[in-house]
Amino acid sequence: MLSIWEDVTQIEKQTYELSILRQVGQALQRTLNLPELLHLILTSITAGCALGFSRAMVFLIDPEKNVLEGKVGVGPMSEEEARAVWNEISKDHANLEAFLEKYGTNIPHEESSFGKMVQNVKIPLTEENNVLVKTIREKKPFKIDNAWENPLVPKDFEETFQEDSFVTVPLSAKGRVIGIIVADNKYSEFPIEDDRVELLMLFANQAALAIENAEAYKKLEDKVAQLNEAFERLQEAQDRLLRSERLAVIGKMAAHVAHEIRNPLTAIGGFARRILEHPDDTRKVKQGAEIISKEVNRLEKMLANVLNFTKIARPFKKSRDIHRIIDEVIQLHDPLFKDHKITIDKSYSQDLPEILVDEDQMRQVFTNIFTNSIYSMTKGGKILITTGLDDAYAIIDIQDTGIGMPEEVIENMFNPFYTNRQGGTGLGMAVTQKIIQEHEGKVEVISEVEKGTIFRIYLPLKNQEKNLTKIPEATPQSA
Ligand SMILES: Nc1ncnc2c1ncn2[C@@H]1O[C@H](COP(=O)(O)OP(=O)(O)OP(=O)(O)O)[C@@H](O)[C@H]1O
Ligand SMILES: [Mg+2]
Incomplete structure (x- = not known):
């Protein structure tokens, strides 16, 4: 498999390397799933038609624990296994693209023994004399020969992986080292050539960027999942x-x-x-x-x-002149107003257009408000009705000079069955609020004890019906 390398001239070799990097780079864009990506990276490193190492492993830094953790390992466990794999691969996939297509992101169902070994490795970043840590600190590759004798290789690492010679390269993305790749030629016993280390370095840069993207994507996915969960809980x-x-x-x-x-x-x-x-x-x-x-x-x-x-029904809305509706309700209550020595003043806006309302329900609203005002003015008084509009709403103020309400009454007056009146059911204002809300408007109360009360009703203007963006700022008490 490596014979290709010995035969080609320098130029051809460089062209070939570039083409490998391009193909691997493209393959790396295929997934944002971190385990899949790591597997793909290592498959590229061990593919005979690419970098051609026998075994490769990825270690990533866990910044919280300050350790370097083994993540994935790809490679055979024995010489026989190695030969079997190479035979199969060289038989049907000489071309890198097809090879990565078949072996790249297909993570084996069961972790290989080699992969498990890699995942057991955890190296504290404080072990400064460990070649893996040195690769990170010095941000450069190390080529180790005669590992048994090299003081930079910890004994337990050597015993686990039985590598005589291997290479480590940093995975650095945007100047930050996020882990390392370790690769060797165990079983093939080919020496690790310098140009191969260079190619691995170039490849590692691409891989690091892809890993960083995948991690960022994973974080984003986790955040989205958290938000979704929070949203569901809120809804429940x-x-x-x-x-x-x-x-x-x-x-x-x-x-x-x-x-x-x-x-x-x-x-x-x-x-x-x-x-x-x-x-x-x-x-x-x-x-x-x-x-x-x-x-x-x-x-x-x-x-x-x-x-x-x-059983307040959904409003059956039609375009109506709200002034006419108010006037008719006033007329209906005329005898009552007279009995209670109440005068009516009106200040209607000439600009108020027709609005969409359920006429019967609006009559009910004004009746409820007038009735309350009448009860609040035992010694007679005045009701002032003012209309106006802002960008999105028609505004109707009904002001009385009655007893007014203390804070506690203002807070409760829209609650069903809240009443301070002998014989009252406490439903008048609850009904009023419900009707106005069904009209996509709102009702506010401004009241002062012994001075009087203003009920302020907002009803959407016709052209604003579908896109009510601006709900007016709430004043003292709003519904
Ligand atoms: N204009 C007002 N002035 C002073 N207090 C008011 C006024 N409107 C409402 N209230 C207070 O709010 C309470 C609740 O009013 P609401 O109309 O819901 O019930 P109610 O008038 O007591 O009974 P009903 O169901 O017969 O209308 C009243 O009992 C009264 O204390
Ligand atoms: Mg009432």
């Missing part, structure tokens, strides 16, 4: 949270409904019994029937509220 946590939130809402709702039902039911039961006991006492029957009817009304109202909350 979010699902759990949503589930528990839903359960908490249902639990609260059940407790609230049970509590609210108990009083009317007791009253109904009591008065029904009284009617049964005194069926002829028309006064008692009438009084009982009135109370029963009032309590049943209360129950019906509560039931309607709870049902309303649990």
Whole structure:
């Protein structure tokens, strides 16, 4: 196999070397998988049609442990094995490209005995007199002959690998040494020629770059895997949270409904019994029937509220003039406003275009807000409605001069069943928030005790519908 080298002239030899480097370089680009790459590198070094060493091994530096670790070894374990391999290889693959195609990245299923031996080697980088460490420190190749007598070769290394002569070359990428290659001619017994060492050096530079790339890629892959895992965990946590939130809402709702039902039911039961006991006492029957009817009304109202909350449908949106909707709700509440000595002021923006809303749901929103404002202004007051717009949203402010809210109420007012009002279900604001969110908008509250409250509603403008990039900055309390 090596006879080729002796026959060719210098020029032909150089051309041949360059062609080998080119072919191996191309082959090295074939994989970013580190074990595959290391195997490919060593296969190139031991290929008769390439560098033609008998055995080769790669050691890489573990910077954390400060040791040089054996990674891969390619080569036969005995002379017979060597001969068998060479025979097979020389038979069907004279050409390097085809050879690497067949043997390059095909890592054997089971690690060879030689590979296992290599993987057992760990050399502390502090062993300065070890030729392997010296190769790294001095960033140059060493050719060792008569290894048995050479003080740079540790005895145990020699006993393990039984090499009489071998060569070490640094694997250096961008000026940094990341490991070494050790190659020998065990079994073939050919001397290691200087030009072969040079070629191995050139090859090692290519290999080091490829190894560094593969390691960087592996790190990137690990990072991506970590990120994916973190993302999955986050999603699971979010699902759990949503589930528990839903359960908490249902639990609260059940407790609230049970509590609210108990009083009317007791009253109904009591008065029904009284009617049964005194069926002829028309006064008692009438009084009982009135109370029963009032309590049943209360129950019906509560039931309607709870049902309303649990089945807010997806909005059925149409292009609408929001001012008209507000005006109609105001008109509907006119008698109530008058009763409570409440005046309405409006400051509508002329620039506000039609927006996409579910008209019924928006009526519900304004009704809920007006109702709350009315309850908050027991001695009369004013409601000011201001509309405007920014780049992406129509903005509607509804301001009252009522009792306002302390921090604790602001924090809880959107929670279902949170109420401070006798007879309130605490669903008005929860429903309002849900509707606005379904419209891809948001609702904020600005409130000061004894001064009043502003509800600020953002609803997406029509042309912004599909690409809402800018959600306005949150002010005190936002939904
Ligand atoms: N404009 C406001 N001024 C002062 N407090 C308010 C105002 N709006 C809401 N609140 C407070 O927030 C609480 C929750 O309001 P929400 O509308 O959700 O329930 P509610 O009015 O109590 O009951 P309902 O379900 O009948 O509307 C109120 O009980 C009240 O304490
Ligand atoms: Mg309310």
